[in-house]
């Protein structure tokens with residue numbers, strides 16, 4: 001049997017792999033902080049190392065779950081997720097580095113624990129099924145938002161009210177379509193995590209993702225059309241395998257900094273992609 005530590009260290013590695021990847025438009029990397037003046041690479045190292053205990057607890061919650069309705073498993077891990085968010089915020093002096101990543105990784109870890117306890121093989125399909133079964137009522141989060149004050153609403157909730165966007169909850173409740181249909185197949189083609197492969201996976205997912213961080217920073221949902229055009233141009237230039245592609249990423253980083261734009265939600269999806277890749281590619285070992 002694989003154990004909680006075995007899986008949680010993949011989660012930590014996935015967060016660190018994403019953080020060190022360079023150059024990323026608007027995001028923190030080891031060379032600069034992108035459009036995030038309040039964080040740097042050390043903030044990301046601290047954050048990535050702050051929530052190991054909660055990740056293990058989420059896996060164990062899944063492993064020990066004995067009910068039939070997996071929505072109850074999800075409900076049982078929400079307090080652990082909140083504790084992980086608290087640990088993260090303490091480690092970063094109150095900057096949000098990994099909120100979306102904690103949410104997604106936590107749910108997958110609980111799902112992995114459940115699959116292991118049921119002696120089910122961990123595959124992309126079994127993982128997607130268990131995540132969907134756990135999060136069947138996740139979108140109920142959006143019910144009753146009108147009762148919240150403006151200040152109490154999260155950015156994701158505001159975007160749901162204004163545009164019907166589902167944000168990170170939609171990605172999870174639909175079983176990670178952006179990750180499993182686009183990010184992971186591309187990473188599997190490369191067969192390994194490298195700076196080159198991860199940059200291309202990030203940019204490909206940017207094309208498909210409705211990144212609530214990007215929309216908030218731009219203050220305009222039309223930014224999603226623009227993000228598609230920059231991804232297309234990036235791959236036309238040959239992506240991370242060409243000097244032209246890398247030069248373009250550096251130019252985009254400058255532009256994102258000057259316009260205060262970021263793709264934090266897509267960075268979180270890169271973390272999820274790397275995590276699932278590490279889990280599934282190490283299954284047979």
Ligand SMILES: CC(C)(COP(=O)(O)OP(=O)(O)OC[C@H]1O[C@@H](n2cnc3c(N)ncnc32)[C@H](O[C@H]2O[C@H](COP(=O)(O)OP(=O)(O)OP(=O)(O)O)[C@@H](O)[C@H]2O)[C@@H]1O)[C@@H](O)C(=O)NCCC(=O)NCCS
Nearest residue numbers: 078081082096097099100106154155156168210212264265
């Ligand atoms: C469900 C929750 C995660 C809350 O979600 P909600 O959407 O309501 O709240 P947000 O505060 O908007 O956070 C969502 C985070 O998810 C990331 N994200 C955004 N879009 C997507 C997407 N399409 N797919 C996947 N992930 C996405 C995003 O994270 C990145 O953005 C960070 C910075 O964002 P922000 O704090 O807004 O800050 P800045 O613009 O940089 O700052 P300012 O300039 O404004 O100061 C970045 O670092 C990335 O991490 C969003 O942040 C949830 O909180 C919840 O329910 N939690 C309870 C715990 C729980 O239930 N857990 C379940 C078990 S683990």
Ligand SMILES: Nc1ncnc2[nH]cnc12
Nearest residue numbers: 019027028097264267268
């Ligand atoms: N490298 C990064 N920079 C900014 N926000 C992020 N969220 C996740 N990874 C990030």
